[in-house]
Amino acid sequence: MAEPRRGPRVGLFVTCLxxxxxxxxxxxxxxxxxxxxxxxxxxxxxxxxGQPAYNAGDRATAQDLARRTIAAFEGFDHVVVPSGSxxxxxxxxxxxLLADDPAWAPRAQHVAARTHELVSFLVDxxxxxxxxARYDDTITYHDSCSGLRELGVKAQPRRLLASVRGxxxxxxxxxxxxxxxxxxxxxxxxxxxxxxxxxxxxNVASTGAGTLLAGDVGCLLNIAGKxxxxxxxxxVRHVAEVLSGLADETPPIGDAAR
Amino acid sequence: xxxxAHSFPENARRALQDDTLQYMLAKxxxxxxxxxxxxxxxxxxxxxxxxxxRDLKNHVLxxxxxxxxxxxxxxVERGGHVHWCRTAEEAREAILGICQKAGxxxxxxxxxxxxxxxxxxxxxxxxxxxPIETDLGExxxxxxxxxxxxxxxPAFHVSKEQVADAFRAxxxxxxxxxxxxxxxxxxxxxxxxxxxxxQEADVGITGANFLVAETGSTIIVTNEGNGDLTQTLxxxxxxxxxxxxxxxxxxxVSTLLRLLARSATGQEFSAYTTFSTGPRRPGDLDGPEEFHxxxxxxxxxxxxxxxxxxxLRCIRCGACMNHCPVYGSVxxxxxxxxxxxxxxxxxxxxxxxxxxxxxxxxASTFCGRCEAVCPMRIPLPKMMRHWREKEFxxxxxxxxxxxxxxxxxxxxxxxxxxxxxxxxxxRMLRRASGSxxxxxxxxxxxxxxxxEHRDLPAPEGRTFQELWAERRGKK
Numbered sequence: 001m002a003e004p005r006r007g008p009r010v011g012l013f014v015t016c017l018x019x020x021x022x023x024x025x026x027x028x029x030x031x032x033x034x035x036x037x038x039x040x041x042x043x044x045x046x047x048x049x050g051q052p053a054y055n056a057g058d059r060a061t062a063q064d065l066a067r068r069t070i071a072a073f074e075g076f077d078h079v080v081v082p083s084g085s086x087x088x089x090x091x092x093x094x095x096x097l098l099a100d101d102p103a104w105a106p107r108a109q110h111v112a113a114r115t116h117e118l119v120s121f122l123v124d125x126x127x128x129x130x131x132x133a134r135y136d137d138t139i140t141y142h143d144s145c146s147g148l149r150e151l152g153v154k155a156q157p158r159r160l161l162a163s164v165r166g167x168x169x170x171x172x173x174x175x176x177x178x179x180x181x182x183x184x185x186x187x188x189x190x191x192x193x194x195x196x197x198x199x200x201x202x203n204v205a206s207t208g209a210g211t212l213l214a215g216d217v218g219c220l221l222n223i224a225g226k227x228x229x230x231x232x233x234x235x236v237r238h239v240a241e242v243l244s245g246l247a248d249e250t251p252p253i254g255d256a257a258r
Numbered sequence: 259x260x261x262x263a264h265s266f267p268e269n270a271r272r273a274l275q276d277d278t279l280q281y282m283l284a285k286x287x288x289x290x291x292x293x294x295x296x297x298x299x300x301x302x303x304x305x306x307x308x309x310x311x312r313d314l315k316n317h318v319l320x321x322x323x324x325x326x327x328x329x330x331x332x333x334v335e336r337g338g339h340v341h342w343c344r345t346a347e348e349a350r351e352a353i354l355g356i357c358q359k360a361g362x363x364x365x366x367x368x369x370x371x372x373x374x375x376x377x378x379x380x381x382x383x384x385x386x387x388x389p390i391e392t393d394l395g396e397x398x399x400x401x402x403x404x405x406x407x408x409x410x411x412p413a414f415h416v417s418k419e420q421v422a423d424a425f426r427a428x429x430x431x432x433x434x435x436x437x438x439x440x441x442x443x444x445x446x447x448x449x450x451x452x453x454x455x456x457q458e459a460d461v462g463i464t465g466a467n468f469l470v471a472e473t474g475s476t477i478i479v480t481n482e483g484n485g486d487l488t489q490t491l492x493x494x495x496x497x498x499x500x501x502x503x504x505x506x507x508x509x510x511v512s513t514l515l516r517l518l519a520r521s522a523t524g525q526e527f528s529a530y531t532t533f534s535t536g537p538r539r540p541g542d543l544d545g546p547e548e549f550h551x552x553x554x555x556x557x558x559x560x561x562x563x564x565x566x567x568x569x570l571r572c573i574r575c576g577a578c579m580n581h582c583p584v585y586g587s588v589x590x591x592x593x594x595x596x597x598x599x600x601x602x603x604x605x606x607x608x609x610x611x612x613x614x615x616x617x618x619x620x621a622s623t624f625c626g627r628c629e630a631v632c633p634m635r636i637p638l639p640k641m642m643r644h645w646r647e648k649e650f651x652x653x654x655x656x657x658x659x660x661x662x663x664x665x666x667x668x669x670x671x672x673x674x675x676x677x678x679x680x681x682x683x684x685r686m687l688r689r690a691s692g693s694x695x696x697x698x699x700x701x702x703x704x705x706x707x708x709x710e711h712r713d714l715p716a717p718e719g720r721t722f723q724e725l726w727a728e729r730r731g732k733k
Contacts (some may be wrong), residue, residue, distance in 0.1 A: 182623025
C-alpha cells in the first residue's frame with residue numbers, strides 16, 4: 001500500500017472562549033481538519049489572541065500577546081482558528097500592531113498570511129466541497145462581524161451546510177447586523193448591547209428555525225444567553241459542531257443536558 | 259452647543275426608553291440602508307469611485323495649505339472676502355460682525371453642521387438678531403429648541419404629530435383649528451412661514467459641502483431649494499465651512515458629488531446642487547451684494563500628521579450612522595455633541611477632548627459596518643481604537659476595568675497559570691449552573707450587565723486544553 005499523502009501541518013489556535021466554554025468546538029475543528037487530510041497540533045503556549053487588551057487601548061499588552069502567539073505558531077504551514085474574530089485579529093491586526101518593531105514585523109506578516117478562519121480555510125484553501133454529517137433540523141445562520149467584514153466569510157459555511165444531510169437552511173433577516181456582543185462592549189454598555197441582541201433574537205424567532213449557528217463563540221454565548229433568558233427553544237451551536245457531526249456529543253449552548 | 263457626551267450611558271438609557279424615538283429609528287434605519295445599497299449597486303464604478311475619493315482627499319490633506327490659499331485668492335479675485343478663524347469663538351464673532359455691519363435684523367440659514375459646532379444661532383440671538391433655519395428639518399428642531407440628531411436628517415427623530423404640535427405652538431397667527439395631520443399640510447405651512455422670512459432676511463448663512471480651490475466657488479447640495487433662497491435673496495451671503503472642505507478642481511468635486519448623494523440618501527444626485535462664486539456681478543439679475551467665506555479650523559489642523567488625519571476625508575454623508583447598530587439603537591442625541599454616530603465618535607473627542615467625549619469611541623462593537631459603507635473609506639473603528647489607546651495612556655478608563663485588564667493580562671502572559679485558571683473557572687461556572695446549562699446571575703459585579711439582560715451559558719465543564727492533553731496521553 002502506498003504511503004498516505006502527508007497533508008499540511010496545521011496549528012490550531014483554540015481561542016480562549018472555545019477553551020473555556022465550548023471545548024467541543026475545538027474537537028470539531030480537529031475532526032474537520034483531520035478529515036480534510038491535515039495534521040493538527042495544538043501548541044500549549046497559547047492563551048488569548050490579545051483582543052481584549054487591543055480593543056481596550058492597552059497596546060503594550062496586546063503586542064506582548066501577539067508576540068507570544070506568533071512564536072507559538074510560526075512553525076506551522078497554516079494557523080486555523082474556529083473564530084472569525086480571533087482569526088481577524090491575527091491576520092489583519094497583528095501586522096499593524098507590530099509594524100514598528102523591525103524584529104517582529106516580518107514574523108507577524110508571516111503568521112498573518114498563514115492564518116485562517118476554520119470554515120473558510122476548509123473551503124477556500126483545502127477545496128473542501130462537502131462534509132459527511134447529518135443534522136435533522138431547520139438551520140439559520142448569523143454572520144459574525146469580523147469574519148464577514150475582515151475575512152469575507154459568508155458563502156463558505158452556507159456551502160458546507162448545504163451538504164449536511166437532513167439540514168434545511170433558512171436565511172436570517174439582518175444576518176449581517178452585529179448581535180451586540182462586541183467583547184467588553186456588552187458589559188460596558190449593557191443596555192445598548194441588550195437592544196441589539198433583542199433584535200437579533202427576534203429575527204431568529206421570525207425564521208421559525210430550530211437551530212441557530214454562527215462561527216464565533218462570543219456571539220453565540222450572547223445570542224444563546226438572550227434566547228435562553230426568553231425561554232426560547234431554539235438550539236444554538238457553533239457551525240463546526242454541525243459540520244463535524246459532533247453535535248450529538250454535547251447539549252446546545254445554554255441548554256441543560258438531556 | 260453644551261456637550262453631554264460624558265453622560266452617554268444615561269443619555270442612551272433614556273433614548274432606549276423613548277418609544278417615539280425607537281419607532282422613528284426603526285422606521286428610518288432600513289430605508290436609508292436599502293436606498294444606499296441600491297444606489298451603489300446601480301453604479302458599476304461605485305467601488306472605484308470610493309478609491310478615487312479617498313485618494314483625492316488624501317492628496318488635499320497633504321497639501322491643505324496650498325489649496326486653502328488658492329481658494330482664498332480666487333474668492334478675493336471674484337470680489338468676496340475670506341475670514342480665517344482658528345476657533346468657534348472667532349467664527350461666531352466674524353459672523354456677528356458681518357451681520358452687524360450690514361445692519362441685519364433677520365438672518366436666514368441653510369443647513370450647516372459647522373453652524374451647530376460654533377453655536378452661531380445662540381450668539382446671534384444674544385445680540386438681538388433673529389436667525390431662522392430654512393431647511394425643514396432644521397426649522398422643526400429650531401422650534402423645538404433641540405439640536406439635530408443626524409447630520410443630514412436633523413429632525414428624523416420627530417414624528418409628524420410632534421411637528422404639528424411644534425407648528426401650532428409657534429405659528430400663533432394662523433387659525434388654531436386648521437388641519438395639520440397630513441405631511442402635505444405641514445409642508446405647506448412651513449413653506450408659507452419661511453417665504454415671509456426669506457423676503458425679510460438681510461443676511462443669508464449657508465454651509466458648504468465643498469470649496470473649490472481653482473474657482474473660489476462654494477457648493478451646497480439640498481433637496482428643498484431652501485439654500486438657494488437663503489443665499490440669493492439677502493444682500494449679504496455668508497458661507498461657513500471648515501478647512502477640510504476644500505478640493506482642487508471642479509472635476510474633483512464631481513467625483514465626490516457622485517459619491518455623496520448615493521451614500522447619504524441613495525439618490526444619484528441631490529435635487530439642488532448650487533455653486534456660489536463671489537457676489538453679484540454687474541449685469542447679474544440676482545445674487546448678494548457681499549460674499550463672505552468664514553473658514554473654520556477649530557482643532558482640525560491639529561489632526562494633520564496624526565493617526566486621526568484620515569477622518570478629515572469625511573464628506574458628511576451620514577452613511578456611517580445610518581448603518582451603525584449603536585446609533586440605530588439610541589439615535590443621535592445620546593452622543594451628546596454635534597456629530598453623532600461613528601464619525602462623531604472619532605471627531606468629537608478631537609474637538610471637545612477625549613476626557614469629555616471618552617464614551618463615544620468606546621460605545622462601539624467594532625462591527626465594521628461604518629467602514630464598509632464609508633464612501634471615503636475612513637477606517638473609523640481603527641481610529642476609535644486610537645482614542646481608546648489615548649484614554650489608556652492617560653489612565654482615563656474606570657479603575658475596575660484597568661485592574662480587571664491587568665489581572666487578565668498577567669495570566670494571559672503565563673500559559674501555565676492561564677490554563678490552570680481556565681480549568682478552575684470552567685469547573686466553577688459549571689458547578690454553579692447545576693444541571694441547568696446556564697447561569698442567571700454571576701458573583702462578579704463587573705459582569706452584572708450581562709446577566710441583567712441575558713443568561714450566561716454554562717461552560718461544558720473542562721477546558722479544551724486539558725481534554726486535548728488527556729487525549730494525547732492516551733494515544
